[in-house]
Amino acid sequence: MKLSKLALAGAIAGSLSAGTAYAQSGSGQPALAQQTALDYNSNYAQDDGQSPSDQPPAAAPAADGDACRGACSNHCNSGCGLLAPGSFLNPCCDLNEQRKLIDCFPCAKCNGVNIAGWLAQSYTWNPSNPADRFNGPVGWTDRSNDYQLNQLYFYAEKTTNTDGCGTDFGYRADVLFGSDYRFNTESGLETRGYFTSPKISTQRFYGTSFPQFYVEAAVNDWKFKVGHYFCPVGYEFVPSSGNFFSTKAWCPQNEPYTMTGAIATYTASENVAIGGGVMHGWDNFDNSNPNLSFIGTYTQKFSDGSSLNIDNIAGNELNQNHNFSFRYLQTNVYSRPLKQISDKLTWVGQIDFAYQANALVSGHQARWYALNQYLFYKVSDCMTYGIRYEWFRDEEGFRVGGLLDTVPDGSLRGLSTARSGYQGSFYEITLGPNYKYSANTTIRPYARFDWFSGTALNGPGTLPFNNGFGNSQSVFGFDVITLF
Numbered sequence: 001m002k003l004s005k006l007a008l009a010g011a012i013a014g015s016l017s018a019g020t021a022y023a024q025s026g027s028g029q030p031a032l033a034q035q036t037a038l039d040y041n042s043n044y045a046q047d048d049g050q051s052p053s054d055q056p057p058a059a060a061p062a063a064d065g066d067a068c069r070g071a072c073s074n075h076c077n078s079g080c081g082l083l084a085p086g087s088f089l090n091p092c093c094d095l096n097e098q099r100k101l102i103d104c105f106p107c108a109k110c111n112g113v114n115i116a117g118w119l120a121q122s123y124t125w126n127p128s129n130p131a132d133r134f135n136g137p138v139g140w141t142d143r144s145n146d147y148q149l150n151q152l153y154f155y156a157e158k159t160t161n162t163d164g165c166g167t168d169f170g171y172r173a174d175v176l177f178g179s180d181y182r183f184n185t186e187s188g189l190e191t192r193g194y195f196t197s198p199k200i201s202t203q204r205f206y207g208t209s210f211p212q213f214y215v216e217a218a219v220n221d222w223k224f225k226v227g228h229y230f231c232p233v234g235y236e237f238v239p240s241s242g243n244f245f246s247t248k249a250w251c252p253q254n255e256p257y258t259m260t261g262a263i264a265t266y267t268a269s270e271n272v273a274i275g276g277g278v279m280h281g282w283d284n285f286d287n288s289n290p291n292l293s294f295i296g297t298y299t300q301k302f303s304d305g306s307s308l309n310i311d312n313i314a315g316n317e318l319n320q321n322h323n324f325s326f327r328y329l330q331t332n333v334y335s336r337p338l339k340q341i342s343d344k345l346t347w348v349g350q351i352d353f354a355y356q357a358n359a360l361v362s363g364h365q366a367r368w369y370a371l372n373q374y375l376f377y378k379v380s381d382c383m384t385y386g387i388r389y390e391w392f393r394d395e396e397g398f399r400v401g402g403l404l405d406t407v408p409d410g411s412l413r414g415l416s417t418a419r420s421g422y423q424g425s426f427y428e429i430t431l432g433p434n435y436k437y438s439a440n441t442t443i444r445p446y447a448r449f450d451w452f453s454g455t456a457l458n459g460p461g462t463l464p465f466n467n468g469f470g471n472s473q474s475v476f477g478f479d480v481i482t483l484f
Contacts, residue, residue, distance in 0.1 A: 083379050091435065093382035098439040101484050117154040120178070120240040122479035123147050124247075128466045134415045135475055136465040137400050137422075138450065139183050141247040142414060149206070150479065151240050152177045160218035164267070167219050172229075174212040176238075181209040182404055182413055184238050184257055186228070188286025194318065195283075196405040204411050211238055211258055221267045225277075228285065231259040232275070232297055233311040233331045235350045235372070244374065244384075245430050246444050246479040250392035251352050251372045254399045255331065256282035256313065263295065273299045282317055282327075291316040291324055306336035317356060320398070325358040348374040359398050366398035387431040397423030397457045400464070419462050424454010426464075445478035 083090045102108065102115045126135055126144030135144050157172035176184060182205070185191045190209045191198050201207025214227025236243045236252040256279075263277030275297035281289030293315025301307040311331045316324040331352050338345035350372040359366035370392040378384045394400045401420020404413040432446030451472035452464050465473035 085380060090379045090383050093436050093438060095381055095436065095439050098483065111158075113156060113158050115154075115156045117484055118151065118239075118241045119149075119482045119484070120151040120153070120180075120246070120479055121147070121149050122246050122477055124475055124477035126473065126475045128470065128473060130465070130467040132412075132416070132467045134412075134467075136450070136470075136473055137253075137402065137415055137419065138448075138473075138475070139248055139253045139414075140180055141475075141477060141479075143179070143205070144475070148179045150178050150180045150246070153239065153241075155212070160216050160223060162218045162220060164221050167217070170216045170218070172212055172214055172216070174210065175208065176211055177206070177208050179205045180238075180240070181207045183253075184209050184211055186258055186260065186283050186285040187288040188284060189228070189260075193288065193405075195403050202407055204407050204413055223265045223267075224262070225264075226262045228258060228260045231256040231279070231282075231295070231313075232263075233295075233313065233329070234352070235331075235333045235348065235374075240479070241481050241483065244376070244386045244434060244444075245388060245432065245446055245448075247430060247446060247448055247475070247477070249372055249388060249390050249430075250400070250426050250428060251331075251350060251370045251390065254354070254368055254370075254392070255329065255352070258283055259295070260285050261292075261295075263297075265297070271301050273297075275299075279313070279315075281315065282313075289316070289318065289324065293317075293327075304337070305339075306334065309333040319356060319359045320361045321358070321363075325356060327354065327356040327359075329354040342377075344378045346376040346378070348376075356398070360396060364396065367393075367395040368399045369393050369395075382436050383433055385431075385433045388429070390426075390428045392426045392428075394422055394424065394426070394454075397421040397455070400426065418458055419464065419468060421457030421462070422452060422454055422464055423457055424452060427451050427453070440483045442481045443478060444481070446476070448475045448477075449473075450475075 081087065086092050100116060102113070105113070105115055108115060122141055124135065124141050124144060124146065130144055133144050133146065135142050140150070141148065153174065153176050155172060155174040158170040160168040160170040162168050181190070181201075182195070185195055185198070187194045190200055190207075198207055210228070212227075212229045214225050214229045216223060216225045230237055234252050234255045236249055238257050240246060259279035259282075261277055261279035263275055265273055265275035267273045277295050279293045279295055281291055281293055293313055296312045298310045299307070309332070313329045315327065317327040319325045329352070331350065333348065333350045335346065335348040337343070338347055350370070352368075352370040352372075354369065355365055355367040357365050370390065372388070372390040374386060374388050376384055376386045392400075397420075400422045402415035402417040404415070406412055428448065428450045430446055430448040432444060435443045437443055449472075450465065453471070456462050456464070461468045463469055463471055465471065
C-alpha cells in the first residue's frame with residue numbers, strides 16, 4: 001500500500017490535531033506480574049507512582065507542563081541551556097487530560113469495562129536505497145523509504161481486582177490492523193502455517209490479527225488467565241505504544257509474541273509475584289504444533305526502585321527437518337534508576353539465552369543469546385531521550401532471516417527466505433527522543449545503526465542488508481502514536 005506525500009502529511013497532521021482522540025488506562029494485568037515494558041498503554045510517560053515492573057522506573061520530572069508553558073511564555077530558549085524548558089531539545093507540550101474512547105460508552109464504564117486503542121504510523125529512510133525496499137531482517141519497521149500504517153489497534157477489557165481478598169472475573173479482546181500484523185500471527189488462527197499463508201488477508205503488507213482474547217479469574221492473591229494472549233517474556237512487546245522505540249530490537253524478534261493456553265500468577269507479597277502455566281507452542285493456536293510448552297515467571301521489585309523479571313519457556317518446537325524437538329528460552333530483565341548519577345536516568349538490561357536440540361538439518365543443536373541494554377534520560381514530562389545497544393548472537397545461523405511467504409501474485413510480504421542463515425553476531429545501536437506533543441500524541445524520531453559479523457550460509461548475494469550485498473545498515477525514521 002502506497003500513499004502520496006500529501007496523504008502522509010495529512011495523516012500526520014490529523015494525529016497531531018487529535019482533538020477527539022482518546023487514551024487508554026492501565027493494561028489490567030497485576031503490576032507485579034507484568035514484564036518491565038508490558039504497560040503498553042503508558043507511551044513511556046514514566047508518571048510518578050507507576051510500579052517499577054510496569055515500565056522503566058519513574059525519574060523525577062525536571063519540569064511539569066505548567067512550568068514548561070511558563071518558560072515558553074517567558075521566551076526561555078537555548079540561551080537558558082540546551083535542555084531548558086522551551087528549548088529545541090526540550091520543547092513545550094500541552095499535557096492536558098487524556099481523552100478516552102470509553103467516555104463514549106458511559107454504561108460500559110460504569111460496569112468497569114475499558115475500551116481504548118491507538119494509531120501508530122511511521123516513515124523510515126534507508127540511505128542505501130536497497131532495491132528490494134526491505135531493511136534487511138529488521139522486523140516491524142521493515143520497509144525502506146516508505147510510509148507504514150503500523151498499528152490501528154482496539155481493545156476492550158474488564159480487569160480483575162480483589163486487593164488480595166475475594167473473587168473477581170474479567171476478560172479482554174484485542175484486534176490489530178496494519179503492516180505489523182504480519183509479524184503477529186498465530187499458526188492456525190490468522191495463518192495456515194507459521195507466519196505464512198494468511199487466512200484473512202491476501203494484501204501484500206496490510207491485514208488483521210487478533211493478538212488477545214482471554215478470560216481471567218482472580219481469587220484472593222491468585223489470578224488465572226485462559227485463552228490467547230501476549231507471552232509474558234522479554235522487554236519489548238507487540239503494542240507499539242508500550243515500546244520506547246518504534247523499531248524492534250533483535251531480542252523480541254526471537255522470542256514468542258503470543259501464546260494460547262493457561263497461566264496462573266500468585267502475588268506472594270507486595271514485592272514478589274510468581275507465575276506458571278502451559279502454552280500450545282510458540283505463536284501457535286492449533287495442532288500445527290501438537291505439543292505443550294511450559295512457562296514460568298518470577299518478578300520482584302526492590303526498595304531502591306529497581307525490578308527483576310526472570311522468565312523460562314520449555315517445550316518442543318519446529319526445526320529445520322519439519323518435525324519437533326526440545327527448545328528452551330530464558331529471558332532476564334533488570335531495570336534500575338541511576339539516582340547516584342541523576343534522578344533523570346534509568347537503565348534497563350536484558351539477557352536472553354535459548355537453544356534447541358536437533359534443530360538443524362544436520363541434527364545438531366542451535367543456540368542464540370543476547371545482551372540488550374537501554375539508557376533513558378527524562379528531561380521533563382514532555383521529553384525523554386533513550387539509547388539502546390544490543391548484541392545478538394545466532395551461533396548456528398538458525399534464527400535470523402526472512403520468514404514470510406508471498407501473496408498470490410508472487411510478491412514478497414517480507415524479506416525473502418533466501419536471506420537467512422546468518423551464523424554470527426548482530427550489533428545494533430538505536431537512539432532518539434520520545435516527545436509528548438499532548439497527552440494523547442507522542443512523536444518518536446530515531447536513528448538506527450546495524451552491522452553483522454559472521455558468515456552468510458546461503459552464499460553470495462544473501463548478506464543481511466542492502467538487497468543482499470551489505471553487512472551493515474543505517475536507517476532513520478519517526479513515528480506518531482495517537483492514543484484514543
